[in-house]
Amino acid sequence: MAIHDHHEHAGNDLTRAAQTTLEKSGEQWTSMRERVFEALAGFDKPASAYDIAEAVSKAEGRRVAANSVYRILDLFVGANLVRRVESANAYVANAHPDCLHDCIFLVCDSCGQTTHIDDDAITKTVRSAAKNTGFSPVRPVIEVRGKCADCD
Template sequence: IADLVSQRRGKRVAPNSVYRILDLFVATNLARRVESANAYIANSHPGCLHDCIFLICDSCGTATHIDDDTLTMHVRTAAERAGFAEVRPVIEVRGICADCG
């Protein structure tokens, strides 16, 4: 991303500047971070606050964000029972997407 932005702007943009902006996008719910891939995807519905469930294709690398509040509530409850506070479930499911299958 830093290289592409640098080329378009005609001057160097530092990678740490890109990460700061991405962190801001995540904090304002405009983007989601796919933890296992160290990647980001745009949030298609930034007005909603849901926990992250990503379906990641091992063939093409596509990451799809889905919402299942019942599932993530069970994860939150189990974590809280184990003594965790400030639980933020991030669930990543790896497999093969319908297009690649």
Template sequence: MAHAHNHAHSDAHSHVLHEGAELKAAARDALEKSGQQWTAMRAAVFDALVQFDRPASAYDIAEAVSKAEGRRIAANSIYRILDLFVGSNLARRVESVNAYVANAHPDCMHDCIFLVCDTCGQATHIDDDSLSGNVRRAAEKAGFAAARPIIEVHGTCADCAGA
């Protein structure tokens, strides 16, 4: 999955993008830190989630896990695990398309900006804390206590625009 990371801020935050086995280990650590068990089923759901190159719905993931496990897994149980993953920072939900992506740095808490292509469905996640910080401040000015803002921008990705 293409991840563009634009960091406008210059704090001492080192940004580690995890992939493959390393990502799985980081995800397991993050989940266990939040007081949850890394079960075989949760591992299977995480494995399925990372293999998609676009946001995956609970049904997409249920299908992939069912295939891998050789038995039918209900989307309902997948939803519960995905909600747990979002709560533990292992995954992010792209609200506008009701789908999920694995978080490549489950050890960092960032506000979320997704660039969602309406043509191919690809979602690129970018970090721009100055932008999301402005959104948070604007919300506070309006007397609104914002949790972590999730900003979704719909349009056409470079690949589709160039096609």
């Protein structure tokens, strides 16, 4: 199995890595973007835009609209700071925003825990299969639904 090696960031180091990556893409790291990113990174499971808006609203002491959070999340996904778990319509902070590659998510149907793994051999095969049909893959999303070790 071809595992993709990278340095995973956490805590303040993750926020700094996200800021650096976003600024390298030509975008500004605003205080609201930082709050959204930190709120998302604080969740132990994928979070919806509404979950994030609620967390930021509590921290700010004022209402933050989910629409504003969605716009920021769209920017973050495009800049590789955040990954969208399609089947859950939720987001997770990318622990290695300075490394661009395809991801595989293992999603527990019981508790919602989502584990991110990298396997370049699998994602290369998926991209190749798509190309063989004349399809141009931009960003494959691979999600495996089941039960995590804690729920099994």
